[in-house]
Amino acid sequence: xxxxxxxxxxxxxxxxxxxxxxxxxxxxxxxxxxxxxFEASLDIDVRLGVDPRKAxxxxxxxxxxxxxxxxxxxxxxxxxxxxxAAAKEAGADYVGxxxxxxxxxxxxxxxxxIITMPSCMGKLGPLGRVLGPRGLMPNPxxxxxxxxxxxxxxxxxxGKIDFKVDKAGIIHASIGKVTFTPEQIYQNAKExxxxxxxxxxxxxxxxxxxxxxxxxxxxxxxxxxxxSVE
Numbered sequence: 001x002x003x004x005x006x007x008x009x010x011x012x013x014x015x016x017x018x019x020x021x022x023x024x025x026x027x028x029x030x031x032x033x034x035x036x037x038f039e040a041s042l043d044i045d046v047r048l049g050v051d052p053r054k055a056x057x058x059x060x061x062x063x064x065x066x067x068x069x070x071x072x073x074x075x076x077x078x079x080x081x082x083x084x085a086a087a088k089e090a091g092a093d094y095v096g097x098x099x100x101x102x103x104x105x106x107x108x109x110x111x112x113x114i115i116t117m118p119s120c121m122g123k124l125g126p127l128g129r130v131l132g133p134r135g136l137m138p139n140p141x142x143x144x145x146x147x148x149x150x151x152x153x154x155x156x157x158x159g160k161i162d163f164k165v166d167k168a169g170i171i172h173a174s175i176g177k178v179t180f181t182p183e184q185i186y187q188n189a190k191e192x193x194x195x196x197x198x199x200x201x202x203x204x205x206x207x208x209x210x211x212x213x214x215x216x217x218x219x220x221x222x223x224x225x226x227x228s229v230e
Contacts, residue, residue: 015220022228023193026214027186031178033219040178040217041071044189046171046196047210056203059171060164062142063195067184068159070177075156076100078116078124078138079149086150087115091157101127109134115144115152163196169210171196178216189214193229 014033021029034040050057076094077087078101087095094100094111097120104127114131116124116138124131124138131137138144142162146152163173175188193212200208212229213221 015222018223020223020225023189023224024182024186024228026222026224027189028182029222030185030214030216030219031182033222034178034216036178036216036218038217039070040219041174042176042178042180042185042188043215043217044173044175044192045211045213045215045221046193047212048165048169048171048196048204049207049210050165050169050201050204052165052167052169054203057201058165059196059199059201060141060162061195061199062160062162063192064155065159065161065175065188066191067176067180067188069161069174070180071174073112073156074110075153076111076114077149077153078114078120080117080119083117083149087153090150090153092149092153097123104130109136111136113144113156114138115146115149115156117147117149118145121145163192185214190229193226 014029030042048059050059052058074094075092077083077092078097079087079095080097084095092115101123107130109130114136118140121138128137140146143152143155143160161173163171165171173192175192176185180188193209197209209226212224212226214224215221
């Protein structure tokens with residue numbers, strides 16, 4: 001068994017094993033137990049009482065975090081020439097169409113989100129093998145295929161993220177940075193959890209929110225009492 005480092009020892013007793021904290025308490029505690037020298041990300045994991053294999057129990061949605069994600073999101077907007085100026089003004093890092101499609105075909109994927117228009121989706125079809133595995137393929141359900149590309153760009157830049165439940169019934173998302181204040185962490189986490197609750201499928205039976213954990217990069221997970229955020 002490996003020995004605990006000095007930093008690990010200092011935080012080991014701060015989180016009680018098996019205890020479920022209120023969201024307010026967890027938002028403060030996650031900062032206290034983070035000892036990384038770099039700006040750690042804040043992650044949230046929500047285990048749901050759904051069967052993701054059934055289409056009527058799939059949970060997927062988007063949420064705009066009140067305090068953003070704390071990271072710079074590189075946005076590529078693939079649109080028609082008449083929408084380019086608005087997309088650039090909204091903050092898109094790259095704007096165009098054919099030239100960027102060719103760059104992606106050549107292996108370029110130095111972006112975080114792609115936003116496009118319905119009329120341009122036909123050109124993105126052949127790029128599915130490149131974009132799909134990287135989670136970059138635009139989707140109407142996540143708001144990345146829209147006629148109002150400027151609005152979509154602005155929302156992503158302001159902290160809009162999309163999420164979906166995985167095969168194990170867990171939703172995992174990054175909701176900020178450890179440099180956020182406890183109140184900012186609380187607000188982002190509360191908005192995220194509230195959105196997940198609103199998306200409860202009618203077909204889901206029994207307990208919907210089974211567990212919630214919040215953690216920072218390389219930190220211990222803190223269990224949250226679901227009742228503290230409902």
